[in-house]
Every structure is written in structure tokens, then in C-alpha cells.
Amino acid sequence: MNKSPQKIIEFVGKIKVDKSWSFAELGRKDTTYITHGYHRYPAKFIPQIVSRLIKKYTQKGDLVVDPFGGCGTTIVEAKTAGRKSLAVDINPVAVLITKAKKTAIKPDQLERHFLQLKQKIENYNKNTKVKTPNHQRIDYWFEPEQKKKLSFLFSKISEIKNKDIQNFFFCAFSNILKNCSIWLQKSNKPTRDLKKIPSDPFKTFFRQTKAMMRGNKSFYFLLQERGFLETSCQVFCGDARDIPTKNNTVELVVTSPPYVTSYEYADLHQLTALWFKHTKNLSDFRKRFIGTSFHTNKTINLNSQIAKDIVAKLDQIHHKTSVGVATYFSEMNQVFQEMKRILKKGGKTAIVIGNTKLKSIKILNTEVFVEQLQNLGLKIRAIIKREIPSKNLPSIRDPKTGRFAKITDKKKVLAYPTEYILIFEKQL
Ligand SMILES: C[S@@+](CC[C@H](N)C(=O)[O-])C[C@H]1O[C@@H](n2cnc3c(N)ncnc32)[C@H](O)[C@@H]1O
Known part of the structure; x- marks a missing residue:
């Protein structure tokens, strides 16, 4: 039976940290092994988290998908484990990096x-x-x-x-x-x-x-030794709501979605985008990203009472932010629909997400995602709560604006001291 919004909030609130998922002992060398250190990229996965999820929820030869592929951590790890994989990202710079990282050259x-x-x-x-x-x-x-x-x-x-x-x-x-x-x-x-x-x-x-x-x-010798040099590993530049895979074909979706109005990936990667002529018009480029503050108004379907309450609270303080958050949750719901479409019966999601604040209002991404996934008919299998070791924190947030800020400013608050991994299963 589905949990009510209130029960979801209580349930998530009671989850205890599982220290075995923190990977606090890892240093830079460990997280940049093989090709993972090729290029800087904001909010990248620790490869060891992805590797553990892949080994726990899939078998050799299964298909693993990352709809927000970023710089390719998921598909590189999938390849080293002999799983077929596919990543999608709207950012051509992410695709350029992923192509290099997934390709082992003699x-x-x-x-x-x-x-x-x-x-x-x-x-x-x-x-x-x-x-x-x-x-x-x-x-x-x-x-x-x-x-x-x-x-x-x-x-x-x-x-x-x-x-x-x-x-x-x-x-x-x-x-x-x-x-x-x-x-x-x-x-x-x-x-x-x-x-x-x-x-x-x-x-x-x-x-x-x-x-x-x-x-x-x-990377090359590791794949050669394991016999995985030819394992299929693809990346596409496109939208997470339109993944080039047939219905019911995927065993596991591993992903960390963008956050609302956090990183403007289009701005961050503009130097590469300029040289490679990815876009002539930056403002047009920005609008393609989920979570951007440069969104254009579209039809909103939140599919979550928790999301509706957050949007209503924000609307009383700052209308523009409330529209941004509503757009974000509505677009994420579309991504979850797409995940459901591609998953096999019994296939799982592993969505890594943390909560945050905007304009002093709690943005309960975790609870909203749980409600949306549940309303789409997926079944909760596990929710893992992990601590993010401070050296791995992407950045910190300004308590007033919620935007990422310089780590040196003492008045700022930690952005994601903990985060969750949402394991859901497709049943039908
Ligand atoms: C948190 S990052 C993922 C980082 C990734 N886990 C890694 O290890 O590199 C979120 C990604 O979502 C991408 N993104 C934003 N909007 C998108 C969309 N509509 N479709 C596909 N990707 C999108 C961004 O370009 C960014 O690379």
C-alpha cells in the first residue's frame, strides 16, 4: 500500500545513517583511479558508490543506465564490472568527457x-x-x-x-x-x-x-585482464526524458539528478562550449537543463502533495523561486516516468539525492521523489542514508539564497551533510 505524504516524511526522517556508504577513508587517488580523474566536473559521483550499487543489483551482462550521466562515472564503473551501459546528458561537454573516459585506447x-x-x-x-x-x-x-x-x-x-x-x-x-x-x-x-x-x-x-x-x-589493462574491453558502453547527448532504449530493457538505473538552481552547468562549461561551438547562444543553451533558474514556464504536474506544499510555502515568500521549484519537480516526475518505461519488471533505480533549503524553506527533494516514484507505481525496496565526508562536499550553500557559495565564507551552511540513495523496483 502507498504511504501517505505525512508517513513518507516520518519514514524518511527516521532513517539512520549507514556509515558503510560514506567511503570516508577514500582519498583523491582512490576516487580518480583509472579514467575518473580526466576532467573536473561538479557534483560527480564517488565511483565506489556506483560500483557497489552495480554489483549489488545487477549481474554480468545486464544493462545499466544513467539518465543524468554527467562526466560518465556510472558507465565507466559499469564497464569495469562487465555490465552493458548507456548514459544520457543534455550537456555536450559532459558527453565529450564521457566519450574520452569510457574509451580504453591501446x-x-x-x-x-x-x-x-x-x-x-x-x-x-x-x-x-x-x-x-x-x-x-x-x-x-x-x-x-x-x-x-x-x-x-x-x-x-x-x-x-x-x-x-x-x-x-x-x-x-x-x-x-x-x-x-x-x-x-x-x-x-x-x-x-x-x-x-x-x-x-x-x-x-x-x-x-x-x-x-x-x-x-x-583502465585498458584492467578491462583486458577482466575480458571487458568489448563490453557495450554508450553515451548520448540528449534529454533524460527521452532515453534511446526500448521499453522494459534495463536492470538498473543509477543516477544523481541535478539540483534546483544550484549549478548552472551551461555557465560553468562555457569555456569548452565556446571553443567547440556547442552553442552560439548561451541563454538558449541554459534552458535545456533541468534545475536551471533560466527555465521557461511549461505545464506543471507535480504528482506529489509534499511538492505542492513546498511550492505553496515558497510562493508566499518569493514567486519566481516557487515557479523554479515547481518546474524542477514537475520535470523530475517526467524523468521518473521515463525510468519506469525503460526498466524491466524487477529492475531497480538507485537515485542519489540530498535535501536543501531555498529562501529558508526546506526543499525536501528526497521525500518528494519518494512520493512521485510511489505514485508512478514503483515499489520502495530500500532507502540508504549516507554521510558525505566533508572533503567530498561539492560546495556550501548560502543560507538565504540557497545558492552554492565559496567554502571560505564562515556564515554559510553545509549544503549536503547527508544524502539518500533511493532504491525502487518496477513491479509490473
Ligand atoms: C549531478 S550531475 C551528474 C553527475 C554524474 N553523476 C557524474 O558522476 O558525473 C547532473 C547532470 O544532469 C545533467 N542534466 C541537466 N538537465 C538534463 C536533462 N534535461 N537531460 C539530461 N541531463 C541533464 C547536467 O548536465 C549534469 O551533468
Whole structure:
């Protein structure tokens, strides 16, 4: 029988932390093993959480899907466990990174291409003629010297014919852009630092590529040893509400959804998006993301009394925020419908989510998701509560605005000291 909204709130409130899911003992080296350290990405999974979920809920050869694939943690882990996998993300930058991370390249082949590329780059001198992009936003972020060297680098990578190898170097290129620009280094918001001395593109690229080559080597040999080099592992740039998989085909959905008005992924990844011409119009790009504050009004179906109560409370304080939250919950409900469509009978979800506050109102994402999933006919199997070790906290939130803020500001509150993993099962 379905739990009432009140019972859901009480039930979630009583769940105790399971310390075995905190992975507090892990250091950076553990969480960036194989290809996981290729590229920075906000709010990425700890690979060990995904690996444990996959091993617990699936068998070798099963299909695992992540509708909010981000930088590909789920499908990389699925591959190392011999599970077929598929990820979707609306952000082309996420897809670029995922493609590189999921592709194990023969180490000696990669080394050969690296040496060829290095030689071409070392031929560069001040007089080298380079075609540079004519784009106001690129000039806003990059000094002329950096822009010229990056353009040269970009053109030499573009000449590589093998697409996997080209994408590997493009991923390295993307990850150095922040360091080589005047983007305020630790900021999650696009802020310029006019005093910053940007890094040299060539040196930074070589360092980045060498670290990635070590990651590729261990990924390749691990897959080879386990016999999983050919295991299917796909990524698509698209919407979580339209996953390219047939009905009733998936054993497990593992995902961590975006949060409402937290990260503006479109803004955060604009340096890569600019170089790769992912979008000419940033404001159009932003609207495609669930959780963005640049949403456009659509028909709202909350499918949750808890969500309705939160939206009503917010509406009394700040109308715009209430519309943003309503849009978010309504869109998440559509994603859950899509998850249900693709899951096999007996297939499970593992949705990682935390609660937060906006305008001093508690945004009970966990309780709302539980109610929505239940109303869609999925059955609760387990809800795991885990502590997020402080070193893994994505950021902290401003108590008034709820937006992510700098960790150094003492008045701010911790954003997600705990989070939940929602295990639901499709029964029919
Ligand atoms: C919390 S991140 C996922 C991080 C991921 N677990 C990882 O380890 O990298 C949420 C992701 O949702 C994506 N996203 C936002 N709106 C989307 C949509 N409509 N469809 C698909 N992905 C979307 C964002 O681009 C972002 O990558």
C-alpha cells in the first residue's frame, strides 16, 4: 500500500545513517583511479558508490543506465564490472568527457599519437601563423597569447583522423581551458580574475595529457585482464526524458539528478562550449537543463502533495523561486516516468539525492521523489542514508539564497551533510 505524504516524511526522517556508504577513508587517488580523474566536473559521483550499487543489483551482462550521466562515472564503473551501459546528458561537454573516459585506447598507440602531436606543437614559435576564432566571449576569457596557442593546439588535434584518439586529446584540451584563461580559479560562477597569470597552454596540456595517459593505461589493462574491453558502453547527448532504449530493457538505473538552481552547468562549461561551438547562444543553451533558474514556464504536474506544499510555502515568500521549484519537480516526475518505461519488471533505480533549503524553506527533494516514484507505481525496496565526508562536499550553500557559495565564507551552511540513495523496483 502507498504511504501517505505525512508517513513518507516520518519514514524518511527516521532513517539512520549507514556509515558503510560514506567511503570516508577514500582519498583523491582512490576516487580518480583509472579514467575518473580526466576532467573536473561538479557534483560527480564517488565511483565506489556506483560500483557497489552495480554489483549489488545487477549481474554480468545486464544493462545499466544513467539518465543524468554527467562526466560518465556510472558507465565507466559499469564497464569495469562487465555490465552493458548507456548514459544520457543534455550537456555536450559532459558527453565529450564521457566519450574520452569510457574509451580504453591501446597504450602504445596513444603514446605514438602523443609524440607526433608533441612534435608538431614544439614547432610553434612567435611567428607561426594561426587562425584564431573571432568570438567576443573567447576574447573576454583569454589573453591574446593564450588564445593563439590554444587555437594552434586545437587545430593540431583537429588534424588527428582517429576519432577516439582525437577525442582523448580534446578532453585534455577542455580541462586545461580554465587554467589558461582568466576565470577565477576556484569559482563555480563565471567570474574574471584580472590579476590572474594564466598558465601556458602547451606545458599545461602536456602535463594533463601525461596524467590522462597513465589513467588510460590502467583502465585498458584492467578491462583486458577482466575480458571487458568489448563490453557495450554508450553515451548520448540528449534529454533524460527521452532515453534511446526500448521499453522494459534495463536492470538498473543509477543516477544523481541535478539540483534546483544550484549549478548552472551551461555557465560553468562555457569555456569548452565556446571553443567547440556547442552553442552560439548561451541563454538558449541554459534552458535545456533541468534545475536551471533560466527555465521557461511549461505545464506543471507535480504528482506529489509534499511538492505542492513546498511550492505553496515558497510562493508566499518569493514567486519566481516557487515557479523554479515547481518546474524542477514537475520535470523530475517526467524523468521518473521515463525510468519506469525503460526498466524491466524487477529492475531497480538507485537515485542519489540530498535535501536543501531555498529562501529558508526546506526543499525536501528526497521525500518528494519518494512520493512521485510511489505514485508512478514503483515499489520502495530500500532507502540508504549516507554521510558525505566533508572533503567530498561539492560546495556550501548560502543560507538565504540557497545558492552554492565559496567554502571560505564562515556564515554559510553545509549544503549536503547527508544524502539518500533511493532504491525502487518496477513491479509490473
Ligand atoms: C549531478 S550531475 C551528474 C553527475 C554524474 N553523476 C557524474 O558522476 O558525473 C547532473 C547532470 O544532469 C545533467 N542534466 C541537466 N538537465 C538534463 C536533462 N534535461 N537531460 C539530461 N541531463 C541533464 C547536467 O548536465 C549534469 O551533468
